[in-house]
Amino acid sequence: PLGGGRSWQQLLHSGQRALPQPALLLGPVTRGFQRGRRLGFPTANLASDALVDADRLPSHGVYCGRAVLLDEAAAEAGSLRSYRFTGPSLPAILSWGSNPQFGLDKALFEVHIIHWPASQPAEFYGRTLACLVTHYLRDEARFPGGIDQLTEAIRLDLLVAKALLGPLADAQDRQLKDRLVRLETAAASKL
Numbered sequence: 001p002l003g004g005g006r007s008w009q010q011l012l013h014s015g016q017r018a019l020p021q022p023a024l025l026l027g028p029v030t031r032g033f034q035r036g037r038r039l040g041f042p043t044a045n046l047a048s049d050a051l052v053d054a055d056r057l058p059s060h061g062v063y064c065g066r067a068v069l070l071d072e073a074a075a076e077a078g079s080l081r082s083y084r085f086t087g088p089s090l091p092a093i094l095s096w097g098s099n100p101q102f103g104l105d106k107a108l109f110e111v112h113i114i115h116w117p118a119s120q121p122a123e124f125y126g127r128t129l130a131c132l133v134t135h136y137l138r139d140e141a142r143f144p145g146g147i148d149q150l151t152e153a154i155r156l157d158l159l160v161a162k163a164l165l166g167p168l169a170d171a172q173d174r175q176l177k178d179r180l181v182r183l184e185t186a187a188a189s190k191l
Contacts, residue, residue, distance in 0.1 A: 016137045016160060022065065022172075023056035024179050025094075025109055025131040029124050032110065039147070041154050043110040044129050048096075050109060052183065060097030060107060062138045064161035066172045067092040067113050067131040069124055089173045090115055091165040092131060093157050097140040114158060132176040135164050 027050030032043065044067075051057060066089035091114040098107050111131055137157055143149035165172065 015139075016135065016164075018135050018164075019056060019063075019133065021053070021056050022175065022179070023133040024052040024176075024183070025050045025111070025129070025133060026052050026180075026183070027129065029127050029129050031125050032108075039151055039154070041112045042116075043095075043112050044124065046109040046111065046129060046131075048107045048109070050129075051096075057096065057133060058136070060140050061136060062093065062095050062140060062157055063133045064091065064093045064135045064137055064157070064165060065131055065133040066090065066165065066169075066176050067094075067111055067129060068176065070128040070130055085177065087117075087120075089130075089132070089176050091161060091169070093137070093154075093161045094131065094133065095140060099140065112154075112158075114161065130176060130180060132172060132179060134168075134172060135161070137161065 025046055027046045029044040030047065032045040037043075057063070068089040069086045071084040071086055092111050093114065094109055094111040096107065096109050098105070099110070109131075111129065137160055141153075143153060145152075
């Protein structure tokens, strides 16, 4: 227990909140260290420069939102205008930072897509992922209880994310699609 008799689990998400404006991540999935997969939470890793809206994420931490893979052929064409969803967006949790539990040397995004369909390929390196980040869950942390405590924290992250995102699925799916269209329109107007 921590101050006031509250456990670390009770305090973990005490600062969670909706972001004033959702942030967009857009970029190719890169190979990581496979730690998330070994813990039971496989992640799609994106470089920090995947953050389109740099001013909308206040700090490194754990967030949630919706993610979708974009059409592979369209991504190869190099034109945002031709990006198409491969299916509906799915709820996701993501960590942005240097992962203090493992001490990475540079910050990155690690996106775990909740309810990834078993019918879909589990690996999508090089494919383009779009993620609309809508809620801040907690600070990134190094857990003194090691991997077991980290795993428990991720399970709690999932529970909180599901509760926050469930009722908003359709609206957030539309918001992600609209955000990509606005990005495409802005890019086309610069040509």
